[in-house]
Amino acid sequence: MPNIISTKQFKKSEVEKLLALSALMEKACLLESKKGGKKNKIKACLEDKIIACIFFEPSTRTRLSFETAALKLGAKVISAENAGISSSAYKGETIEDTTRMLCSYADAVVMRHPRAGTAEAAAKVATKPIINAGDGANQHPSQGLLDLYTIKKKHKRLDNLTITFVGDLLNSRTLHSLVPLLNMYKNNKFNFISPKELKLDSAFTNDLKNKKIKFVESENLDEVLGSTDALYMTRVQKERFARAKDYEKVKDSFILKVQHLKKMKKDAIIMHPLPRVNEIEIGVDADPRAAYFRQAENGLWVRMALLCYALGI
DSSP states (O other), X not given: OOOBOOGGGOOXXXXXXXXXXXXXXXXXXXXXXXXXXXXXXXXXXXTTXXXXXXXXXXXXXXXXXXXXXXXXXXXXXXXXXXXXXXXXXXXXXXXXXXXXXXXXXXXXXXXXXXXXXXHHHHHHHOSSXXXXXXXXXXXXXXXXXXXXXXXXXXXXXXXXXXXXXXXXXXXXXXXXXXXXXXXXXXXOEEEEEOOGGGSOOHHHHHHHHHTTOEEEEESOSHHHHTTOSEEEEOOOOGGGOSXXXXXXXXXXXXXXXXXXXXXXXXXXXXXXXXXXXXXBOGGGGGSTTBOHHHHHXXXXXXHHHHHHHHXXX
């Protein structure tokens, strides 16, 4: 059964199937809600399965949506919310040994860790599917897929789009997960807006150049708003800074304000992986283009699809 470690592992055909399955999950759950909770076949997809959710970093949406996804599919859940201190990792146990134990208890393991590469290390010794729920600034495949699903729901297509990423791009695992997926589709263009301290690393941009992907790096948000189809705001991640003064220097670099909305397309979409701190003014929430809470809800349907995919259902 497949591990889900990175969006780069997927073929376009697999991505299309996952998007279609996510839409099926959404439709089934909404239909069940309208029928007053009457069960359907989706409800029993993972009956008698156990999903382990072990998170070494704080999480609200990813952890709870994976757990909810498992429950909606009929599975049971075992979890560790703050595994760095609530599991044997606190005593010095390696991620490999932790993984071996989790695989003896559960049918699939959802794991988040602050260190890049941890999910891949876990997968090397795992006997059950490992789903990467975020490993440092590296990858967050379920987030990338739910972002893709959100864009497709809005624009009804995934090609010929201009996508603008704003904020902490250096540490953005959401960007590193979404861009490879969007590159599967034709004629997409990217704007990368960040302070120079948080710009994308050269290895990433050189890869885009080699693949002849169109992109622009800038520190000017205003000049690209009018051409943007999807505006993806990101939080400056305090936890990735070794020194507080370095964080304070850049934390307010880009804030999307109500006044910016006048410059945007009427059919644009505003996204954010959440949680936000202050990079989007509260007043923006009332605009119909603000999709970040719908985006988070979409994560439930996508994670239901991913659990089924990982378990071969």
